[in-house]
Amino acid sequence: MKLATFNINGIKARIEALPAWLAAASPDVVCLQEIKSVDQAFPREIFETMGYRVETHGQKSFNGVAILSKLPLEDVTRGLPGDEADEQARWIEATVMAHRPIRVCGLYLPNGNPAPGPKYDYKLGWMARMEARARALLALEEPTVFCGDYNVIPQDADAARPELWTTDALALPASRAAFRQLMALGLTDAFRARNPAPGHYSFWDYQAGAWERNNGIRIDHLLLSPQAADLLTEAQIDKQVRAGDKPSDHVPVWVNLDI
DNA sequence: ATGTCCTTACCTTAAGGA
Numbered sequence: 001m002k003l004a005t006f007n008i009n010g011i012k013a014r015i016e017a018l019p020a021w022l023a024a025a026s027p028d029v030v031c032l033q034e035i036k037s038v039d040q041a042f043p044r045e046i047f048e049t050m051g052y053r054v055e056t057h058g059q060k061s062f063n064g065v066a067i068l069s070k071l072p073l074e075d076v077t078r079g080l081p082g083d084e085a086d087e088q089a090r091w092i093e094a095t096v097m098a099h100r101p102i103r104v105c106g107l108y109l110p111n112g113n114p115a116p117g118p119k120y121d122y123k124l125g126w127m128a129r130m131e132a133r134a135r136a137l138l139a140l141e142e143p144t145v146f147c148g149d150y151n152v153i154p155q156d157a158d159a160a161r162p163e164l165w166t167t168d169a170l171a172l173p174a175s176r177a178a179f180r181q182l183m184a185l186g187l188t189d190a191f192r193a194r195n196p197a198p199g200h201y202s203f204w205d206y207q208a209g210a211w212e213r214n215n216g217i218r219i220d221h222l223l224l225s226p227q228a229a230d231l232l233t234e235a236q237i238d239k240q241v242r243a244g245d246k247p248s249d250h251v252p253v254w255v256n257l258d259i
Numbered sequence: 260a261t262g263t264c265c266t267t268a269c270c271t272t273a274a275g276g277a
Binding site for chain 1: 260261262263264265266267275276277
């Protein structure tokens with residue numbers, strides 16, 4: 001099963017690039033972030049025609065996540081537990097009915113800039129809530145994948161120019177500590193596990209010629225439960241998508257699971 | 260670290276977010 005994560009930075013703006021990548025890459029399941037659309041406005045027919053089931057958790061203008069799947073989905077839930085007052089659409093879960101069921105969580109972790117400040121407080125609070133949710137899911141000891149835009153550069157090796165990010169919410173020590181704490185629950189960073197060398201990125205800013213200079217960062221991750229990690233055969237970044245027509249500032253990251 | 264992009268709205272232009 002090929003499972004991908006892709007921050008598309010707006011479904012309306014990516015209405016051509018996303019189907020083009022789906023047709024070329026043929027993932028079985030894709031978690032999308034930043035759909036920037038309410039559920040009713042999401043162009044689901046385009047993807048249904050391509051053989052995908054479509055589950056969205058959107059909001060107006062900002063954020064919004066979705067799962068596209070060629071396999072049946074069960075028990076779809078929306079929203080990250082732990083704060084009834086949080087109205088930002090950043091979390092969706094579904095059980096993908098592969099040969100063996102696999103729980104997939106699609107997430108768009110808050111950016112947190114500027115830090116310090118209320119946005120950074122929200123980021124750290126959100127990460128604590130995610131850790132609680134991950135802990136509960138991991139206790140089930142089933143194949144589970146947490147994939148999405150984490151807005152965290154885990155290590156200096158995940159940035160072309162780490163010195164540019166030292167005061168940024170994506171790389172501050174507290175952000176990295178919260179990410180490490182999540183990993184310490186027993187998760188495997190799929191891409192890093194299969195590609196230990198530095199120099200692989202999933203995001204290049206639109207500004208200042210970041211793509212042309214390969215000034216990238218790796219912030220889109222698929223974290224695997226032990227039972228999912230046992231199934232991992234391959235993990236890749238579709239870097240060339242960033243050079244395509246009207247690209248997102250992120251590119252797809254995907255894994256193959258032997259399931 | 261800002262040479263851009265996306266979305267919305269008091270919509271031929273600015274703002275907020277990233």
